[in-house]
Amino acid sequence: MTTSPSTSSPTDSATDSPTPNAGMVIIGGGLTAATAAETLRKEGYAGAVTIVADEPETPYQRPPLSKGFLAGKEDADSLLPLPASWYPEHNVTLLKGTAATALDPQAHTVTLADGTTLAYDKVLLATGAAPRHIPFPGVDLKGVYTFRTKADSVAVKELFTAGNKNVVMIGSGWIGMEIAATATELGNHVALLGLEDVPLSTAIGSTLGAVFTNRQKEAGVRFELPATAEKIQGSDGAVTSVLTNTGVTLPADIVIVAVGVVPNTGLAKDAGLTINNGIEVTASLQTSAADVFAAGDVANSLHPVTGAYARSEHWANAIASGKVAAKSMLGQNAVLDDIPYFYTDQFDLGMEYSGFGALTKDAELVIRGSLEKREFVAFWLLEGRVVAGMNVNVWDVQDAIKDLIISARTVNKVQLADEHTAIEDI
Numbered sequence: 078m079t080t081s082p083s084t085s086s087p088t089d090s091a092t093d094s095p096t097p098n099a100g101m102v103i104i105g106g107g108l109t110a111a112t113a114a115e116t117l118r119k120e121g122y123a124g125a126v127t128i129v130a131d132e133p134e135t136p137y138q139r140p141p142l143s144k145g146f147l148a149g150k151e152d153a154d155s156l157l158p159l160p161a162s163w164y165p166e167h168n169v170t171l172l173k174g175t176a177a178t179a180l181d182p183q184a185h186t187v188t189l190a191d192g193t194t195l196a197y198d199k200v201l202l203a204t205g206a207a208p209r210h211i212p213f214p215g216v217d218l219k220g221v222y223t224f225r226t227k228a229d230s231v232a233v234k235e236l237f238t239a240g241n242k243n244v245v246m247i248g249s250g251w252i253g254m255e256i257a258a259t260a261t262e263l264g265n266h267v268a269l270l271g272l273e274d275v276p277l278s279t280a281i282g283s284t285l286g287a288v289f290t291n292r293q294k295e296a297g298v299r300f301e302l303p304a305t306a307e308k309i310q311g312s313d314g315a316v317t318s319v320l321t322n323t324g325v326t327l328p329a330d331i332v333i334v335a336v337g338v339v340p341n342t343g344l345a346k347d348a349g350l351t352i353n354n355g356i357e358v359t360a361s362l363q364t365s366a367a368d369v370f371a372a373g374d375v376a377n378s379l380h381p382v383t384g385a386y387a388r389s390e391h392w393a394n395a396i397a398s399g400k401v402a403a404k405s406m407l408g409q410n411a412v413l414d415d416i417p418y419f420y421t422d423q424f425d426l427g428m429e430y431s432g433f434g435a436l437t438k439d440a441e442l443v444i445r446g447s448l449e450k451r452e453f454v455a456f457w458l459l460e461g462r463v464v465a466g467m468n469v470n471v472w473d474v475q476d477a478i479k480d481l482i483i484s485a486r487t488v489n490k491v492q493l494a495d496e497h498t499a500i501e502d503i
């Protein structure tokens with residue numbers, strides 16, 4: 078992320094809008110929204126800031142929902158990037174439980190669900206993403222959940238904590254695998270359906286996907302692969318089993334459908350903004366409409382390093398893009414050029430990944446360390462350059478991996494694989 082000092086003050090640009098000094102409006106109540114609000118104040122913006130959040134919650138972050146919070150190891154306060162008191166203390170109006178229903182970029186107004194309108198100088202769309210819904214027969218039975226919100230996690234946590242439940246996970250992505258791990262650790266019996274032969278192989282390839290899958294199998298998770306649900310079956314309105322498309326019946330007290338997310342673009346689309354796998358934005362996170370910005374899971378931004386659009390559905394991007402969006406709203410020359418980063422925790426496997434996933438498809442995999450011991454760093458090499466790197470149960474190497482990617486220098490494969498050569502020295 079690069080920034081340079083503003084040459085025009087926020088109040089200068091505010092005079093262009095129909096309601097002078099109407100202030101900044103942020104739509105969405107997630108990590109991106111909280112980070113943007115905090116950055117506006119840190120950068121010295123003194124005008125009105127309003128967050129419109131449809132969930133009845135103080136803005137929170139989601140990663141613990143499938144990990145420590147679901148396991149009962151972290152409390153609700155640990156979800157908050159900013160304490161509830163921060164908002165009034167910084168004169169930020171937080172409209173909880175309030176959906177924005179329309180955006181008018183010409184009039185510079187946002188309409189709320191109760192019909193009132195808010196004028197803005199600049200608006201940020203941080204509306205995130207929502208679980209993809211697949212209309213499996215039986216999906217409305219009691220005991221079937223999608224998993225995105227704190228409310229979802231609280232409801233499922235209560236059931237998991239009792240233990241000894243039959244849980245069927247539909248979806249073998251990161252969130253499906255994390256929930257499977259947490260449910261198992263809490264003493265439940267988990268079966269997991271996925272469309273890939275090896276879970277996570279679309280993201281990290283089958284060799285590395287197998288590391289996570291094998292750990293899950295050791296802990297007792299049953300995999301049905303490749304398979305999806307033909308039908309969710311029930312009795313008296315509550316789920317009892319899942320019939321797979323391969324003809325297997327899996328007993329189920331709880332079914333969780335975690336088959337990916339779709340960006341919440343409705344508001345932007347209705348306002349006539351350019352939509353392209355999310356809301357299309359420049360590297361400065363400006364949409365196709367003047368004074369309208371988008372960031373976080375909903376935004377598909379032009380990455381200055383790859384020259385391609387990329388939409389990231391990860392925690393680090395919510396923070397980085399929330400900061401860049403706020404600075405851009407203030408007229409600063411900010412650009413989202415971070416190397417994408419994410420992490421996962423499953424049982425005793427801790428992982429961090431940095432890099433450009435789209436460039437790894439034709440890349441060569443180089444491993445330093447031991448896949449068997451589950452302590453290694455994986456590098457993806459394209460034309461002799463590192464385009465992504467992932468550390469599993471090896472720590473404090475992310476900065477060095479990112480430096481390798483940013484430098485785009487050609488590297489020696491033998492050194493890359495050699496644990497005795499510091500990554501910084503390659």
Ligand SMILES: Cc1cc2nc3c(=O)[nH]c(=O)nc-3n(C[C@H](O)[C@H](O)[C@H](O)COP(=O)(O)OP(=O)(O)OC[C@H]3O[C@@H](n4cnc5c(N)ncnc54)[C@H](O)[C@@H]3O)c2cc1C
Nearest residue numbers: 105106107108109131139140177205206373374390391392
């Ligand atoms: C269970 C779970 C575990 C995760 N674990 C990890 C992890 O380990 N590592 C990682 O890197 N990432 C993880 N993620 C992804 C990460 O949480 C997201 O990338 C991040 O939440 C994106 O933040 P956001 O603010 O852009 O969107 P969101 O968190 O989706 O927030 C958007 C908010 O805007 C609200 N909204 C939408 N439309 C409107 C409207 N019209 N009016 C008002 N409000 C609206 C939504 O209801 C929502 O509250 C996980 C996600 C989930 C669900």
